[in-house]
Amino acid sequence: MLSPDSDTTFVTPADSIILRFEDVSLHFDGTVALDHVSLEVHPGQTYVVFGAAGSGKTVLLKVAVGLARPDSGRVSLFGQEITRLREQDLFDIRARVGILFQEGGLFDSLTVAENVAYPLTNQRTLREAAVASGSSAGNGAVRSVDDRVRESLRFVELEQTLDKFPAELSGGMRRRVGIARAVVSEPALLLYDSPTAGLDPITANTIIALILKERDLRNTATIMVTHRYQDGHLMANFRYNPNSGQIERARGGGDVSQVSTKFLVMNAGRLVFEGTEPELQASQDSYVRKFLRVGGA
């Protein structure tokens, strides 16, 4: 059980909304994937999305960045409605979002270094920024990209795997490389699709620690889809301490706003719960409570 001082209060910042879903619905072959979903994500906030397999969690993330188009409703990302945008026009907006895919999504034919460098060398706005920073440093764009790739891999403690291919890595290492690729562009919004699925508890906690570290160092808005209650609990109650370099339990007071975590529960494409961790624990909904029981709360 959570201690009272670990409660997280959901505070809505006055800043602009990063992501907004307005009554979004989507069907695949007659099956409901999203059913009138509405939500808002603000800078620095963390969203933890629970749901059974096929409840629409992954689709939610894909719709958020325009990888799937809703049948109805509106999706706005960084203030721009993306629902009707052409694929080419979405590329620049997606450059501000980092994604860790459920299946990893690492390119088999590229080395770890090339995979992590991919956003910097292929996304137009990031490529231009890399060229500019390389030129200003007087040592060329390639050097700049290389530095950032190394820094990102150092962040996930996998700098030694630069020249390896994804197939040579373990499942946990591939997930960490995926995180390195997601954070290399220092995005304002990070989406994690089941980052701990299929991993042993030790590796899973390592992954969550990296996600916490990224969130707290850069104050990145984060949406994490998971079916492990423990993952959400860690996100809501722990923080990365840059001084000690350790993950530690968040205290009350100033830490509360820093750890602003909201929980969502999805069932058959619908958002059946939205609230803080104490509200989640107090819920009497039998479907919602299943996730608490699985997590042992």
Added chain:
Amino acid sequence: MLDLLKPPIEAFQEFVLLSIRAVRNIFRSPHYADDIFIQMDVIGVGSLFIVSLIGLFSGIVMALQMARALTQYGAQGQVGSIVAITLVRELGPVLTAILVAGRNASGIASELGSMKVTEQIDAMRALGTDPIQKLVTPRLIAIAVVLPLLTIISDFIGLIGGYFIASGMLGLTFSEYWTTAWQALEYNDLFQGLLKPFVFAVIIALVGCFYGMRTTGGTQGVGRATTSAVVSSSVWIFVLTAFITYVWNRAFARQ
């Protein structure tokens, strides 16, 4: 009834849209020249040996079959012309395309299908790359360039195979065989023999990519996509060769 028709119509619509975007991307930046050359190497150089082998034996078989029939009429001297016309107009393009379809449409479908089920295609889109530009268009260009070349090589080696039989079994001289073979061919035979592999190349590339890009259902889905790609492209090759031959004969029928 409408429910039954909906999936194939939607699939055809998807195929047409993919084809339009793939062709349109030829004239749009960025161009992935490295990928085009890699695919040319994989598909062209990789298929060279098997295409040559099949070309050689198709020439040998044609000559053997024709030798028996032509000898009955004392016209065995025409074996070169019959082998040339049959190979250049029909057998060379179709057999080469069927081989490339079996070898490469399946390869393309399984490669792209694996990328689809492991979310690499989504990752590509999320990271600023149009997967059609990066994956489909280079394969389309590569096959469209190498299949006509492979067909020319296959035709030529088939003619050499025919010569082995003509000289070894029928006693024709080098000059007798090659002169009749050469004289039998007209320019429109050569155009037909090059148009067909070009059309087949477009079909092989687009069908392979289409089934790969719409793969669902994990590794089983990849298997299904691969089988569908080979079956569909092979069927289309035979349908199109019949259609092109019919149109060609109507347009260029000898007076």
